Amino acid sequence: MNNEQDKNRQHDIKTLRKTLSDIFALSKPYRIRFYLATAAVLVASAIWLTVPLGLRELLDAVFEAGDSSLLNLLAIGLFGLFILRALFSFAGNYHLEWVGERVITDLRKKLYRHLHRLGFRFYADRRLGEITSRLTNDVGSIRTALTDSLPQMFTITFSLIGSVGLMVVLNWRLSIVIFLTVPLITIATRYFGQKIRSLSRSIQDDLAESTAVAEDALGAIRLVKAFVREEYETGRYSEAVEKLFGTARRKVVLTQLFWSGVGVMFMSTLVIIFWYGGKEVLAGRLTAGDLVAFIIYALNISRSVSQTSRLYAALNTAAGATERIFELLGEVPEIKDAPDARELVDAEGEIRLDAVSFSYEENCPVLKDISFLVGAGETVALVGPSGAGKSTLLNLIPRFYDPQQGTISLDGTDIRNYKVKTLREQISLVPQEVHLFGTSVKENIRYGRLKATDDEVKDAARAANAHEFIMAMPEKYDSLIGEKGVKLSGGQRQRLAIARAILKDPAILLLDEATSSLDSESEAQVQDALERLMKNRTTFVIAHRLSTVQNADRILVMDEGRIVESGTHGELINRDGLYSHLYALQFRDLDEAEGLF
Template sequence: MPEEEKEVQQRSIKSLWTTLMEIFDLSKPYRFRFYAATVATIIASAIWLTVPLGLRELLDAVFESGDADLLNLLAIGLFFLFILQAVFSFTGNYHLEWVGERVITDLRKKVYQHLHRLGFRFFAERRLGEITSRLTNDVGSIRTALTDSLPQLLTITFSLIGSVSLMIMLNWRLSSVIFLTVPVVTIATRYFGKKIRELSRGIQDELADSTAVAEDALSAVRLVKAFVREDYEVDRYQTAVEKLFKTARRKVVLTQLFWSGVGIMFMTTLVIIFWYGGQEVLAGRLTAGDLVAFIIYALNISRSINQSSRLYTAVNSAAGASERIFELLDETPEIEDSPGAKPLKNVKGQVTLENLHFAYEDGRDVLKGISFEGKAGETIALVGPSGAGKTTLLNLLPRFYDPQDGSILIDGQDIRDLKVKSLREKISIVPQEIHLFGTSIKDNILYGKLDATDEEVIRAAKDANAHEFILETEHGYDTPIGERGVKLSGGQRQRLAIARAILKNPAILLLDEATSSLDSESEAQVQEALYRLMQNRTTFVIAHRLSTVQHANRILVLDEGEIVEEGTHLELIEQKGLYSHLYELQFRDLDADSQLNMRF
């Protein structure tokens, strides 16, 4: 059996008690309030147990002694008992709900923080919708287990023990009737609880799948509309939610069958108790007050066992969802600070790669023994065919991944010996596909330096050739730009990304196809901004347009994960190798495009 299947099987057979203990550990910071609330609910339950005895005395006072004063006193006493029970019940339930909401809030923050600690590999292997579902839907399910399970279990247990003890005290023969049903209910609860837990886990998985389908389509709404695939995406989502509905329906059927069966069993038992108890009253072995108290206690036992069965199914449902959260929290960050890691300070920008090897999960080497040295302030271009390993190489510099072999040094220091946060603070990336947040222009620029002044933001925008178009927007720097910057053109988004990078003021700059998707006018503005950004910084540039890298200090030509050529533009042209071949192909294509345009 594969290792992954073994792990899934081990998780699926994890005991319910183990899962509950993991959930209750979350409430440790609030345990005093939690325990006090539990005690309050138990006291409320204890008060409720005295009510049938009070009713017995009340009935016997009316039908036997005829004492009106005793009747009044007992009625007033019962009234105050109800008030006291309500006070303790409110106190206990309020604080339990408070703990539940507080724990869920803490857990959401903890899970979200943990997600940001995980590496690129984790997110590459999972769909965003599934992760979002765990953060929202699954976390909420834990509240049920926390606020409903242990406190209710204690109060139900206390109520059952108290009711049974008082029933035996009233009439042990009559008590034996209800005990016959308890083993049957217990066995049924364990069987149905396991099935419901499995279905609940399936529901959460399918809910995550449907969320992922919606996330995929809505995040690519332009593509969907451009290809007129609205109906296709609606069908995809409807298929996913119909599958979810079928699993949920199976759970509902199973749950209702279980509850209905338990209800019929106890109602039958109550009828027997009522009939047999009536016989005992007629025989003089039981008073009318005793019978009423006994029936109330029997109802209380019925209610408690029914609650416990519902609680068991609810907790199993919550446990199925909570397991997914704990699996997520068990994920270990791929990239972490090593023991004794030091902050990166006073960076000059010298970058050295020594015999670098890297592979993804499939085991095929993407980089094979890459070695070179980039001097501080140099501009180094990476060129080569698609799949040569250029972007992978850039991803290793800020430690988005770690190589399997070899090392990367900045100013002579191995980056694995540096604090990850300090390393990434000295590196800025301007990718081809710019991601902007759906906030204002100013907020997106400030992402480079959160405490920057307005003057610094404006200066960065000017250096990025963005200031003029920003002033032309409706609210200037406070203009919302829509989800992922949809209200801006490609060139405008690129210039905001450059302004963000300028504000960060990095020592090392990574440019990954930063101008490849722009028109000529936008490219000229972006290129000018990039040249300003590159001044006095060590810069790595990936570009398929070889005309944009001619002025690089050095060009590294990669092919199948290896550096096959190295030199300046003129040196590589003279070598008549891969770079020269790619250059000739590009300019031949450009000549063909020019001739085609002339025909029109």
């Protein structure tokens, strides 16, 4: 058991050292400023260490020499020391804080940029609230360590060593009392520090979980209210934060026990110093000034050790956060450019899939040996039962995922040989669930091409049959549409998405159930806009309403990850296969629905 505890302790110390090294490495670009600031803080600490010596001389001047002129001179000197210390302390701490805030800003930017480089598979395995917690809470813990804990570590260490050294010079016998206390505090620090660190990591995990629960519910607030699940979601969040509270409470208990124990030990030590020091003064081996200086150094050591315990707790908290941040930064993007990848400019739009197979999880294939060729400017519809693999196939074209087997080519070149950025610039996606930002109409359309002029934005809106309803809004193109476009109807959101795609002007268009959730009037307007968008572009259309794909140049029928039929609408109807069966079933259901009215 002891061997196991020793191993855990050594592992914790090793991890903490690595954490300090990782945090310190973040400040490398600003090391000159950091070193100068540290030097200024150390000078301020050194000045502070001379203050008790000045007080000793001042007291001895009064009680022993009775020299009022020396008393005045020493008082003025002490005032000067305080001012000088304040100047160095201000300069040092300001620049240390500056370095800390600058490093954290850089870290936030680096982490956020890295999150955008990670692929869909990474996000499929994690909750958004957990990722958000990394970006906010964990980075905040590192900020505390960098701007508060690390600078304090230098000053505390310097002050502790200086105070011990000067105490030994003043009276080595009295110093032994302090030296007997320090090992006890060190043992307590190691014991409690290990447990505090473990709880700190648990707190960060619980905080991430509660954030994820809240974000899940608030992000689906319409669904929550529609199903009257406010109390249920409140209960879920309450349960998560109560768990967080329980862990935090245990940490508080341990932390306060530790600090209280350290306080008792030092106060007891001070009582012994008063008693023994008083005897030394009476015996003539120590002056009153020496005793006061000694007590001040003892208090300084007490304060330093107390701060060390707090510092150790803060660094242990930062250690857990740092592990999680660097773990996230260590995630390798699944989709990345090949070393010799080239730019893709003005794609024609010919797409070829050759023996493509894909699975999200091992031994669970979603696509199986898919092969077909789509000519530039051709419109191809993908139809089939739910779960057939249609949306997955579309996700492979812009390289949201890469197939495990086979190749996908664009204009005769494997798409993995193009730079991902330039490949996706040639492709637009209009999904069933449109995502709009909580900004203005204009900004949402301009997302398709950030440098587009206002006139180009309006032209795209007209082509998408969106200009009329936009002009009817209070602020027209500057109108705010609410989170995820909550102020707009489904048809209006779809038309803004189409306008965004038109503005991007892609060579390849992916339409994933773009009209399935709309009423007949909205569908007619959206369909009209889509026909303009599809003109002269290679287009893939997924639709469950088979009436919307009848005019496609070719229809690919999918079932269980395979293409089981291919042809035009007329050809497939006459084959009496899966497509014919789906078509007959859909229109039978439609006839039955109409018969109810």
